[in-house]
Amino acid sequence: MAFIRGSLAFICYVINTLFWAIPILLGSLIKLIPLAMLQRICSRVLDRCATGWISTNSLIESVFHPVRLHIEAMPELSTQEWYMVIANHQSWVDILVLQRLLNGRIPFLKFFLKQQLIYVPVLGLAWWALDFPFMRRYTTAQLKKNPKLKGKDIEITRKACAKFKHNPVSVMNFVEGTRFRPEKHNKQNSPYQHLLRPKAGGLAFALSAMGDQIHKLVNVSIYYPNRIPTFWQYISGDLKDVYVAVELSDIDAEMRGDYMNNREFKQQFQEKLNQLWQHKDEVLRQLQSKASQEEA
Numbered sequence: 001m002a003f004i005r006g007s008l009a010f011i012c013y014v015i016n017t018l019f020w021a022i023p024i025l026l027g028s029l030i031k032l033i034p035l036a037m038l039q040r041i042c043s044r045v046l047d048r049c050a051t052g053w054i055s056t057n058s059l060i061e062s063v064f065h066p067v068r069l070h071i072e073a074m075p076e077l078s079t080q081e082w083y084m085v086i087a088n089h090q091s092w093v094d095i096l097v098l099q100r101l102l103n104g105r106i107p108f109l110k111f112f113l114k115q116q117l118i119y120v121p122v123l124g125l126a127w128w129a130l131d132f133p134f135m136r137r138y139t140t141a142q143l144k145k146n147p148k149l150k151g152k153d154i155e156i157t158r159k160a161c162a163k164f165k166h167n168p169v170s171v172m173n174f175v176e177g178t179r180f181r182p183e184k185h186n187k188q189n190s191p192y193q194h195l196l197r198p199k200a201g202g203l204a205f206a207l208s209a210m211g212d213q214i215h216k217l218v219n220v221s222i223y224y225p226n227r228i229p230t231f232w233q234y235i236s237g238d239l240k241d242v243y244v245a246v247e248l249s250d251i252d253a254e255m256r257g258d259y260m261n262n263r264e265f266k267q268q269f270q271e272k273l274n275q276l277w278q279h280k281d282e283v284l285r286q287l288q289s290k291a292s293q294e295e296a
Helices: 002-030 036-064 093-102 115-119 123-129 140-145 152-165 182-188 200-210 231-235 263-295
Strands: 068-071 083-087 109-111 170-173 216-223 241-250
Touching (some): 002 036, 002 123, 002 231, 036 093, 036 152, 068 093, 083 093, 083 200, 093 109, 093 216, 093 241, 115 123, 170 200, 200 263, 216 263, 241 263
Parallel strands (some): 068 241
Antiparallel strands (some): 216 241
């Protein structure tokens, strides 16, 4: 039954994705017309399509593999606000949980993507149509070879994010940079029980690129009882419960600065993020304790 349930759910997810991909790709063609007003209207319509895609995914989940979300805390959120969303990262299921959890509560979630991904067939065009910000990062070797590139990466990303001035947006960032695994945790000698060490540079770069557009931070902590699920375990009904906590805070001016060149700001930002991560580790411990009590 698990195989049949998972197969049917997967087929439904594929059909749903293809269904919503059609208007999104058609909308991307309209957005090529160089009229600012038309492009802004088109972006709003495409975000509605993306929200519909997520809502239908949630319906498929409820039919084939219902998952109970135990929400420890949920602050007051708005689809008319700009947010930076961060979360601990354990599985690609995290994205599905985040989309279900926040869909309709905040603007459609968007991810910073590498510039090269815009050339991915179909998806690259869809990401561009949905205004996913593409980041271009230069290596130390490239900067040494061509010093004129210094600061260009942030400037390019700022221009890519300029469209967010008109439409509210939520930008997602997995601060750990990779999925949590016990071997990675041990290799890092991480001081946190449930987390890898946070990578401050990516978040600092994103906040700098976004400027004053985003001034609210949504901090999501996700805990899976028993084991971290794979995508197949999720769609085949192997995952029954997920425990989450959502916290909202302001992004103050002290979290914006030149992370690459200002050593004082870099140390300050790392310290703030480490404190935030220490708190998140405690929240995850509390979620683990709650899950254990309810299972007992």
